[in-house]
Amino acid sequence: MKYSCFFILLIVILAITKVNAQETTTPAIYPVLGKNDTIRVAATNDNGYMIPWIGLNEVVINGNRIWKSPQEKAYFNRLRYNVLKVMPYALFAKRRYEQLERELSTTNDKKEQKKLVKACDAEIKQMFNTEIKELTITQGQILTKLIDREVGRTTYDIVKQTKGGFAAFSYQLVARVVGHNLKTTYSATEDRDIESIIVNSGYYQ
Template sequence: MNFKGLIILFIVTIFGVSLKAQEPVAPTFPKMGKLDTIRVASTNDNGVMIPWMQLQEVNIFAARIWKSPAEQVAFNRLRYNVLKVMPYALFAKRRYEQLEQDISRTPEKKDQKKLVKQCDNEIKDMFNREIKDLTITQGQILTKLIDREVGRTTYDIVKQTKGGFAAFSYQIVARVVGHNLKSTYDPNQDRDIESIIRTSGFYQ
């Protein structure tokens, strides 16, 4: 056999081995036990099916050491205010998401305006019954939490649903009483608020 024939034989041999290596391997499933009744996801790891299931996130917080009694009092006051307004922020999130879904399914502009007005009336009703009694500090926290939950500032929500002039007017009134509808939420800057929310049980 000449040199050229050896090269061809070598290539054919390598190619044959490659084809053999690429042949699919039948997956091997673990043996079922008598009490194995829960269906879970699995991953094929070189022919061996490995079962797995996603666990809920677990947050671990160390016991906080206070620098002074005044600092602890301030944190407890912040916790009270956050827990006071958090339900309103969650309501705004659910209501705004519902409004977006309703508008996306409503092609007529006239009907969309009716949906916006209905949502506006519900929020005004809640304001007249409950939110109007919030302190300035609680109102400031609420605007931050709305940005946290909805992903948009209160100013942006008003601007989208009622127009730029309404948002500008609301902002002027808010600034007079010490609020800012453009307040945003920063988990790092507002880490005490974030810690309170994560340990409060709102998302369990």
């Protein structure tokens, strides 16, 4: 039984090798070009025939939203204002956190790493003291979600990694007092209105 299985496997391997050899030795058939066919395009070999093709940019089609009530429209417009208000801060957090990770990866010296983390923390605190502290509770909650969306980690996880578990726990206690939750995550499905606003905001064009 073992020898028969080995024999069958050998036949399959030889058959595959033969097919591959035929594919590589068979000359490709290209389409006949006209005098105006001067644009170079990609092509795919389909059983010996070269099929030309051109990649197109993604086209997003959005329909006009029908509001159930003036209140629903007013809510969405307010949400849009809040999202666009805090989106630059989320993008800043993303860039600064990515920069910190790159800098930390260049050194194994603990003192140098602490210095880099401290510099990042000071920069974020400066922005907080000048701008973020003026945000409303709703805007702060949205910002927490957007940081998770952009960085791929919650604010709590970021603080825990850079400043330690006790600092993250302490920050979370303070945040909960004023109605925030640093562990808030983002879901493109559950937060579809926010996702729609971001997609149509022009930030990623």
